[in-house]
Amino acid sequence: xxxxxxxxxxxxxxxxxxxxxxxxxxxxxxxxxxxxxxxxxxxxxxxxxxxxxxxxxxxxxxxxxxxxxxxxxxxxxxxxxxxxxxxxxxxxxxxxxxxxxxxxxxxxxxxxxxxxxxxxxxxxxxxxxxxxxxxxxxxxxxxxxxxxxxxxxxxxxxxxxxxxxxxxxxxxxxxxxxxxxxxxxxxxxxxxxxxxxxxxxxxxxxxxxxxxxxxxxxxxxxxxxxxxxxxxxxxxxxxxxxxxxxxxxxxxxxxxxxxxxxxxxxxxxxxxx
Amino acid sequence: xxxxxxxxxxxxxxxxxxxxxxxxxxxxxxxxxxxxxxxxxxxxxxxxxxxxx
Numbered sequence: 001x002x003x004x005x006x007x008x009x010x011x012x013x014x015x016x017x018x019x020x021x022x023x024x025x026x027x028x029x030x031x032x033x034x035x036x037x038x039x040x041x042x043x044x045x046x047x048x049x050x051x052x053x054x055x056x057x058x059x060x061x062x063x064x065x066x067x068x069x070x071x072x073x074x075x076x077x078x079x080x081x082x083x084x085x086x087x088x089x090x091x092x093x094x095x096x097x098x099x100x101x102x103x104x105x106x107x108x109x110x111x112x113x114x115x116x117x118x119x120x121x122x123x124x125x126x127x128x129x130x131x132x133x134x135x136x137x138x139x140x141x142x143x144x145x146x147x148x149x150x151x152x153x154x155x156x157x158x159x160x161x162x163x164x165x166x167x168x169x170x171x172x173x174x175x176x177x178x179x180x181x182x183x184x185x186x187x188x189x190x191x192x193x194x195x196x197x198x199x200x201x202x203x204x205x206x207x208x209x210x211x212x213x214x215x216x217x218x219x220x221x222x223x224x225x226x227x228x229x230x231x232x233x234x235x236x237x238x239x240x241x242x243x244x245x246x247x248x249x250x251x252x253x254x255x256x257x258x259x260x261x262x263x264x265x266x267x268x269x270x271x272x273x
Numbered sequence: 274x275x276x277x278x279x280x281x282x283x284x285x286x287x288x289x290x291x292x293x294x295x296x297x298x299x300x301x302x303x304x305x306x307x308x309x310x311x312x313x314x315x316x317x318x319x320x321x322x323x324x325x326x
Contacts, residue, residue: 007292008292009292009293009294009305009317010290010291010292010293010294010306011294015290015293031291031292051324051325052321052323052324053323053324053325054323123322125322125323126322126323126324126325127324127325127326128320128324128325128326130320130322130325153322227326243325243326244326245325245326246326247326
């Protein structure tokens with residue numbers, strides 16, 4: 001078995017994946033700076049680990065075009081990697097925070113008023129809580145929308161708005177790989193943004209309801225390895241978003257679950273199909 | 274010993290991988306290993322707007 005791993009930087013996750021993949025065969029590390037298409041790649045499967053969403057998306061498409069399956073596949077990176085597309089998928093299977101989408105300065109303000117302040121506005125792409133804004137009133141809304149109008153990337157003119165969900169000082173991150181629930185953690189933070197990438201603290205989460213909703217959220221996509229972010233609300237569990245390029249070093253640290261092994265085993269399964 | 278490209282301190286490095294990220298023990302800058310023979314460090318590029326999970 002020849003396993004490719006695309007990557008941008010060698011994080012702990014990529015080292016763990018590389019080491020686990022070596023147990024199953026030959027591993028070819030494909031750094032952004034050394035990967036050129038077209039090329040006659042002799043690979044059975046590629047694990048996509050570029051830290052850039054768009055590089056990951058294009059790499060997956062290119063490898064798939066050569067008949068080499070990827071984990072995650074192009075369609076999953078496309079739909080799980082866009083917060084609005086992901087919400088459309090998720091809302092058919094699991095409860096999600098109330099949301100709205102708008103494409104213009106005026107309609108964005110109306111969309112926020114429709115949900116009712118406070119709301120959360122976040123870019124449809126990106127991660128680590130970057131540019132996720134809690135908007136408490138019209139003044140703040142106008143300010144954020146004005147900034148978005150002047151930003152160059154056209155995706156910032158897609159206004160994706162969510163209700164602000166009051167959380168008990170934590171949220172939940174779960175991992176579902178190939179339909180199998182792998183593990184979950186609570187992420188604690190004094191800040192309303194609870195990403196561990198922004199300093200949130202992690203503890204293991206053992207909860208049957210979390211397990212059930214996580215698998216259902218994965219079923220909304222039907223394949224791949226997904227990290228799922230869940231809120232505890234007064235309406236029960238709500239799936240906030242999914243992540244197709246999961247980081248997991250903190251999960252491994254606090255749960256002891258070998259997430260890298262699970263990803264590699266799933267990739268081998270996909271390669272054999 | 275390898276020089277930190279940010280603060281200039283000499284860092285002792287045992288074993289690293291190409292493109293691995295290490296932290297300077299003095300200035301805490303995140304550094305990328307861009308070459309192994311010899312070991313060369315560069316400051317980690319700024320996070321780009323589509324980086325993440």
